[in-house]
Amino acid sequence: MAFSVTEQGFRSLPVGGGLPVVRLHARDLGFEERDALHQLVLRIGVERLFREQARSVASGARTVVFVHDTGKMGITQGSCQCRVRLVCPAMSEKTMLAMGFDAPGGPEVLRAEQVPVPQPGPGQVLIKVAHAGVNRPDVLQRQGGYPPPKGASPIPGLEVAGEVVALGEGAAAEVGARVCALVAGGGYAEYCLAQADQCLPVPEGLSLAEAAALPETLLTVWHNVFQRGQAQAGETLLVHGGTSGIGTMAIMLAKAFGLTVITTCGSESKCAAAREIGADYAIDYKAKDFVEEVAAITGGKGVNVVLDMVSGDYVPRNLKCLAEDGRHVTIAVLGGAKAELNMAVLMMRRYTLTGSTLRARSDAFKAALTADIAQKVWPLVAAGKLRPVMDRRFPLTEVAEAHRRMEKGEHIGKIVLDM
Numbered sequence: 001m002a003f004s005v006t007e008q009g010f011r012s013l014p015v016g017g018g019l020p021v022v023r024l025h026a027r028d029l030g031f032e033e034r035d036a037l038h039q040l041v042l043r044i045g046v047e048r049l050f051r052e053q054a055r056s057v058a059s060g061a062r063t064v065v066f067v068h069d070t071g072k073m074g075i076t077q078g079s080c081q082c083r084v085r086l087v088c089p090a091m092s093e094k095t096m097l098a099m100g101f102d103a104p105g106g107p108e109v110l111r112a113e114q115v116p117v118p119q120p121g122p123g124q125v126l127i128k129v130a131h132a133g134v135n136r137p138d139v140l141q142r143q144g145g146y147p148p149p150k151g152a153s154p155i156p157g158l159e160v161a162g163e164v165v166a167l168g169e170g171a172a173a174e175v176g177a178r179v180c181a182l183v184a185g186g187g188y189a190e191y192c193l194a195q196a197d198q199c200l201p202v203p204e205g206l207s208l209a210e211a212a213a214l215p216e217t218l219l220t221v222w223h224n225v226f227q228r229g230q231a232q233a234g235e236t237l238l239v240h241g242g243t244s245g246i247g248t249m250a251i252m253l254a255k256a257f258g259l260t261v262i263t264t265c266g267s268e269s270k271c272a273a274a275r276e277i278g279a280d281y282a283i284d285y286k287a288k289d290f291v292e293e294v295a296a297i298t299g300g301k302g303v304n305v306v307l308d309m310v311s312g313d314y315v316p317r318n319l320k321c322l323a324e325d326g327r328h329v330t331i332a333v334l335g336g337a338k339a340e341l342n343m344a345v346l347m348m349r350r351y352t353l354t355g356s357t358l359r360a361r362s363d364a365f366k367a368a369l370t371a372d373i374a375q376k377v378w379p380l381v382a383a384g385k386l387r388p389v390m391d392r393r394f395p396l397t398e399v400a401e402a403h404r405r406m407e408k409g410e411h412i413g414k415i416v417l418d419m
Helices: 033-044 051-057 136-143 208-212 215-228 245-256 268-277 290-297 314-321 343-348 363-376 378-382 396-408
Strands: 004-006 009-011 020-025 063-067 075-077 080-086 095-100 111-116 124-134 159-167 178-182 191-195 199-201 236-240 260-265 281-284 303-308 322-330 352-355 390-395 414-418
Touching: 095 396, 124 178, 124 208, 124 215, 124 396, 136 396, 159 191, 159 208, 178 191, 178 208, 178 215, 191 363, 199 363, 208 390, 208 414, 215 245, 215 303, 215 322, 215 352, 215 363, 236 245, 236 314, 245 260, 245 268, 245 414, 260 268, 260 290, 268 281, 281 290, 290 314, 303 314, 314 322, 363 378, 390 396, 396 414
Parallel strands: 004 020, 236 260, 236 303, 260 281, 303 322, 322 352, 390 414
Antiparallel strands: 004 009, 020 063, 063 080, 075 080, 095 111, 124 159, 124 191, 124 414, 159 178, 178 199
């Protein structure tokens, strides 16, 4: 049973662990690729096919593989028991285009390179990337201030969207599925690995470009505003940088869950954009003191949650904006990593100071966070009620220009790369 049907005829194909392989190309068996499973059953007489394998074979790939493996799947063909597995076109591609850099520096250090196509390990999927999101941590990594965690790809890029083209052992996913995914690195490339349980399905009506703009900001905002910040309907949120990718998502998600939103922006035109996105109030921090403005808006009561990506000397000012029992959540330190606080005020007003980073968290944590979003937030995406604010799209090879735009602060919403 160890043979291959290809343009070159029949031949044996060894695989890992000494298992022989049978490769049957749909075109060689004379049936339509999209109908491969049905006609395969009719022509070869496979008596029983498990649902997991059926999904893989029916996904439209051009190669069907039978692996002689009597102890696992119990799929019978006469006296031979075998397992159905998928070998995808992507797996035959040895190299891919990616954007990397040799040493930290400005946007000009980013350059194209040909690198090996990664192979999915246990629990992983290989995604043929259609689009990748550009995020502030990508810029920090390029500058040398945010190295990838141990074991992650050195290629920048923390979120992608595309098609699953290969599965690692035990990966709960379907080849051919359209997904978006949070990744620890590797997004600036034609193919990218992701943990299967950190992928979200791309629903009808959501473009892959939009899908690529969701994972990093959505997971960051959900975890920090709603899990760590414990934001509740009826409360008030202050978010800085209201027209950034994080800021726009924080505005929309907070409004979707019944919060009043105050944001700060660097110009009146950006304030107008933030209000159009959904913010109840937008403060031009260059023209007005946001502490005084928040006090006026809230009648002196203050806000319940602050989402801060500035830190530094913003922290004591943020605390002046907090109501009693308020929660201050830090997700970046763009204004400096150190702050001077009056701890007596913190005690008397019962403030909670917290913060987090996402990239270095465990796969188990990110899988649980993805599952929580799939249950509580993704239905809004599927229903068309939550969409990312899109700024501009750049070809992968023009990623340096995308970084320049982000560094200038000109963008409103998400910057996305096209493969």
